[in-house]
Amino acid sequence: MNIGRRHTTKAFPWRRSLWIASLLTPALVVMVLFVLWPLLSAFRLAFYEFNGLQPIGFIGFENFRKVLFEQPYSDWTFNALKHNIIAFVALMVFENGTAFLLAYALLKALPGHRIHQVIVFLPVVLSAVIVGFLWKLFLHPLFGLVNQTLALVGIGAIPWLGNEHTALGSVLFANVWHWLGFPTLVLLAGMQRVSKEVIEAARLDGAGDYVLMTRIIWPLIAPSVTIVTILTFIGSFNWFEIPYVMAGLTGSPGGATDVLGLYFYRTAFGSTTTGIQDFGQGSALAVMMFIIVAGVTAIALRYLRRREIEL
Amino acid sequence: MSAAVGTRETGELLKNGAIQLMLAINAVIMIYPLFVMVMSSFKTNAEIFSSPFALPAHFSLANAERVWSETNFVRYLANSVGVTMAAVALILLFSTMAAYAIARYQFRLSALVLMFFLSGMTVPLKLAIIPLFIQLDSLGLVDSYAGLVLVYVAMGIPSAVFIMTGFLRTLPRELEESARMDGASEFRIMRSIMLPLARPALVIVAIQNAVPIWNDFFFPLVLITSDNLKTLPQGLTVFVGEFTTDWGVLFTGLTLAALPITLLYIVLSKQFISGITQGAVK
Numbered sequence A: 001m002n003i004g005r006r007h008t009t010k011a012f013p014w015r016r017s018l019w020i021a022s023l024l025t026p027a028l029v030v031m032v033l034f035v036l037w038p039l040l041s042a043f044r045l046a047f048y049e050f051n052g053l054q055p056i057g058f059i060g061f062e063n064f065r066k067v068l069f070e071q072p073y074s075d076w077t078f079n080a081l082k083h084n085i086i087a088f089v090a091l092m093v094f095e096n097g098t099a100f101l102l103a104y105a106l107l108k109a110l111p112g113h114r115i116h117q118v119i120v121f122l123p124v125v126l127s128a129v130i131v132g133f134l135w136k137l138f139l140h141p142l143f144g145l146v147n148q149t150l151a152l153v154g155i156g157a158i159p160w161l162g163n164e165h166t167a168l169g170s171v172l173f174a175n176v177w178h179w180l181g182f183p184t185l186v187l188l189a190g191m192q193r194v195s196k197e198v199i200e201a202a203r204l205d206g207a208g209d210y211v212l213m214t215r216i217i218w219p220l221i222a223p224s225v226t227i228v229t230i231l232t233f234i235g236s237f238n239w240f241e242i243p244y245v246m247a248g249l250t251g252s253p254g255g256a257t258d259v260l261g262l263y264f265y266r267t268a269f270g271s272t273t274t275g276i277q278d279f280g281q282g283s284a285l286a287v288m289m290f291i292i293v294a295g296v297t298a299i300a301l302r303y304l305r306r307r308e309i310e311l
Numbered sequence B: 001m002s003a004a005v006g007t008r009e010t011g012e013l014l015k016n017g018a019i020q021l022m023l024a025i026n027a028v029i030m031i032y033p034l035f036v037m038v039m040s041s042f043k044t045n046a047e048i049f050s051s052p053f054a055l056p057a058h059f060s061l062a063n064a065e066r067v068w069s070e071t072n073f074v075r076y077l078a079n080s081v082g083v084t085m086a087a088v089a090l091i092l093l094f095s096t097m098a099a100y101a102i103a104r105y106q107f108r109l110s111a112l113v114l115m116f117f118l119s120g121m122t123v124p125l126k127l128a129i130i131p132l133f134i135q136l137d138s139l140g141l142v143d144s145y146a147g148l149v150l151v152y153v154a155m156g157i158p159s160a161v162f163i164m165t166g167f168l169r170t171l172p173r174e175l176e177e178s179a180r181m182d183g184a185s186e187f188r189i190m191r192s193i194m195l196p197l198a199r200p201a202l203v204i205v206a207i208q209n210a211v212p213i214w215n216d217f218f219f220p221l222v223l224i225t226s227d228n229l230k231t232l233p234q235g236l237t238v239f240v241g242e243f244t245t246d247w248g249v250l251f252t253g254l255t256l257a258a259l260p261i262t263l264l265y266i267v268l269s270k271q272f273i274s275g276i277t278q279g280a281v282k
Helices: A002-011 A014-047 A062-071 A073-107 A113-125 A128-138 A143-150 A167-179 A182-194 A196-204 A209-220 A222-237 A241-247 A260-269 A280-309 B002-040 B045-050 B062-070 B073-104 B112-121 B125-138 B145-169 B173-181 B186-197 B198-216 B218-223 B232-241 B247-266 B267-275
Strands: A048-051 A054-058
Touching: A014 A048, A014 A073, A014 B073, A014 B125, A014 B145, A014 B173, A014 B186, A014 B218, A048 A280, A048 B002, A054 A113, A054 B232, A054 B267, A062 A280, A073 A113, A073 A167, A073 A209, A073 A222, A073 A260, A113 A182, A113 B002, A113 B186, A113 B267, A128 A143, A128 A241, A128 B002, A128 B198, A128 B232, A128 B247, A167 A241, A167 B002, A167 B247, A182 A222, A182 B267, A196 A209, A196 A222, A196 B267, A241 A260, A241 B267, A260 A280, A260 B125, A280 B125, B002 B247, B062 B247, B073 B112, B073 B145, B073 B186, B073 B198, B073 B218, B073 B232, B112 B145, B112 B198, B125 B218, B145 B198, B145 B232, B173 B186, B186 B198, B198 B247, B218 B232, B218 B267, B232 B247, B232 B267, B247 B267
Parallel strands: none
Antiparallel strands: A048 A054
């Protein structure tokens, strides 16, 4: 009976193929229609002139030339790019630096460390829109929590988001508050994988916290540092929500918080203030952002992985 | 000797004290803003401006009533619930089916199919928004739930297939062989024997996708224009535009928007943390 059945399945391989194909089809169709095709088109469309939604003619590198070399587009592009780079460096130092210290503190597993992990990760699960608006209210020059607190120690009202020197820093601060828990727990997980024996051995050899942290933990968590660095880079170059919510579509004041994500969105989908809407230039910007992110990620991965292997 | 041990213990105690102090300060920085947000939602405007640090004089629900009656908040909330649930359900369904085929059967092209899905993990779909918009427009799906849901499904499938394939491969072959011997159909084997075992992986995949979809702002901003179709994060921007000076209502809106996911997070914090950091801690 059983043997007979096995023969029947063997005798109808097309039934098996049909079954496998029907399992794969829905996922494949969605991927082809909404990932593969749009992605390939994104590269193609960057070389076209547009009229509204319609590509009307191949124009070579004209869109790239405009956003890179023609005023005022090139000024906007490089102004935004500068802020993405500042954001990456600032987040590496302040967000990931703080995260490293917190992770090391949590590694000690002192009383309350579990609840602290839950607390530090709480903002991560909230929408960037909530976080952005919350900090926008708190940073209000007159009635915001931050200036009200500073007033208690006699510091006068600072227009955090209104001043071009403090605006980007303020937006970055909200971003650090939002995401801090992510690198903290990723680095903590990396530290927890460093074997207890290694740490004990170092301690017995008289290594203090500083030596332990810099000579043992830091090199051994290289894989976690790699992943955090790369995710921070991708995040900094796709940065959109918090600047949009806190500083608006034009990166106010006067472009002080403009980043490539905002500039790309303005170019592609228009804005009430500039009135420009150009899918061709938008596509060129998207392709450039894609190349920056993919290229730097690939190079960084090779360089950082080498550091991991040398250990 | 004992004196030396004593100093070392005192030193350790001091150091641990310093670490606990640093953690306590950090906890206050993380929690206090949210506490003020919740407390301010019970306050009148005048109270928020004049006594920002005080507890509300009365725990008044007046602001919440205004959010309920004067805004589209409930509609936005319902839209977010619907879109998130539909997208996560389809991600689980499609990815599990595909992963099951890849993990449990040997067929030509299986490695290639898996590669195709995995390569999708590296694609930032935001940067393909222009062709995606044109594509959805030609299908008549701009400004519809369906368009938004399909984009989320496409975004979620690659990593979901990756996790599910890895998990389904670990299930023992004997189970399915003996069922096959007993004459169970392939569908029955999948549905009744293998999938119930995959539940832990399904929970991780569901959370990993539900959180970013629930919180997403970019895709609704581009794809949805009708107020009745807007999701919660997008609706909040409308709402904030209407009540710029009414801080009591604003804080109430933010509190109510944060409430559902916060409650879920408190109950399922372990699963949330492992779902969201999944991929970065391996």
